[in-house]
Amino acid sequence: MRLGGTVCCDHPAEWEDKLVQSGFRAITAPFNCETPREETERLLRIVEKHDAAIAEVGVWRNPFDPVTGPASLDYAVHQLQLADEFSIPCCVNIAGTESPFGWDAADPGNFSEAMYRRLVSSIREIIDRANPKKAFYCLEPMPWMIPDSPEVYLQLMQDVDRKQFAVHMDFVNMINCPRRFLDAESFIEECFSKLGPYIKSTHLKDSRMDPMQLTTVLNECSPGEGSLDFVRVLKIIDRYLPADAPVLLEHMTTFEEYRRAYDYVAGKAAEAGVCI
Structure with missing residues (x-):
C-alpha cells in the first residue's frame, strides 16, 4: 500500500522538503480548482519527482445548506473535473445535511427518505455535469450520515x-456503536470484503471508547x-486492496x-x- 497523509507546512517554499521528510507515498491534493494553474503544475511536478501519488481531491462542502448549497454543489463539480484532468482517482465529500448546526452535523433529517432522494439526485448531478472518465466521486462514510454501513453504501451505489x-x-x-467497537476488526473485515472492489x-486512524462511561462516547x-x-x-487492507492502494493518515494538525x-x-x- 501507499501510506501517507496530508503534508502540513506553513511555508509553501518548504513544502517539497516536508514531503520528502514525511516519507509519504500518497497525499491529499495540495491544491484545488481555485489554485492558479502554474502553482498546481509546480506541485504536480514535485509530487511526480518524489514518486508520491495524489490519492484524493477533497470537496468538504455541504450541498444542502440553504444558503451556500448551490455554490457547494458547483464546487464539487469543479473539483471532480480537476481530479479527472490530472487522473486523481478519488474526489471525496460527505453527503451533507440540512442541519442548522454545521456542514457535517448530526440531524434527524440525515436519515429521512426525502434526504436520501436528494442525496441520490445530487450525486447524479455532480457526476453528470463533470462527466469524468478517470476520476470517481465518492462519499466518506460518517457516523450520523449516509452511508453509515457497507450495506447502505452498496445500496446507494445501486440507486x-x-x-x-x-x-x-x-x-x-x-x-x-459499542457492538462495532468491541468487535472492530471483524467489522473492518466486513467493510473491505463488501466494498473492496x-x-x-x-483513511486510517484509531478508535477509543471509555468502557466505564455512560452513555457511550466514541472518539477517533x-x-x-x-x-x-x-x-x-x-x-485486512493488504488482503483486499491492490498493492499500490493509497491509505491516508488524517486529522493530525502538525x-x-x-x-x-x-x-x-x-x-x-x-x-x-505488509509492504508500504
Whole structure:
C-alpha cells in the first residue's frame, strides 16, 4: 500500500522538503480548482519527482445548506473535473445535511427518505455535469450520515447508478456503536470484503471508547492511541486492496503528529509483513 497523509507546512517554499521528510507515498491534493494553474503544475511536478501519488481531491462542502448549497454543489463539480484532468482517482465529500448546526452535523433529517432522494439526485448531478472518465466521486462514510454501513453504501451505489460513483473507505467513522467497537476488526473485515472492489482511497486512524462511561462516547484518535489492532487491520487492507492502494493518515494538525503516526503504522506494517 501507499501510506501517507496530508503534508502540513506553513511555508509553501518548504513544502517539497516536508514531503520528502514525511516519507509519504500518497497525499491529499495540495491544491484545488481555485489554485492558479502554474502553482498546481509546480506541485504536480514535485509530487511526480518524489514518486508520491495524489490519492484524493477533497470537496468538504455541504450541498444542502440553504444558503451556500448551490455554490457547494458547483464546487464539487469543479473539483471532480480537476481530479479527472490530472487522473486523481478519488474526489471525496460527505453527503451533507440540512442541519442548522454545521456542514457535517448530526440531524434527524440525515436519515429521512426525502434526504436520501436528494442525496441520490445530487450525486447524479455532480457526476453528470463533470462527466469524468478517470476520476470517481465518492462519499466518506460518517457516523450520523449516509452511508453509515457497507450495506447502505452498496445500496446507494445501486440507486445512484453511475459508473463513476465509487467508495471512499473510512471504517472508523462507521464504528459508531459499542457492538462495532468491541468487535472492530471483524467489522473492518466486513467493510473491505463488501466494498473492496470499489474503494478508491482509504483513511486510517484509531478508535477509543471509555468502557466505564455512560452513555457511550466514541472518539477517533491517531494510530496507537486507541484500541484497534493495527497488525490485523493492515493485513485486512493488504488482503483486499491492490498493492499500490493509497491509505491516508488524517486529522493530525502538525507535521510532527503525522510523522509519529506514520512511524507507528510503518512499524505495525513490518510486524504484519505488509509492504508500504
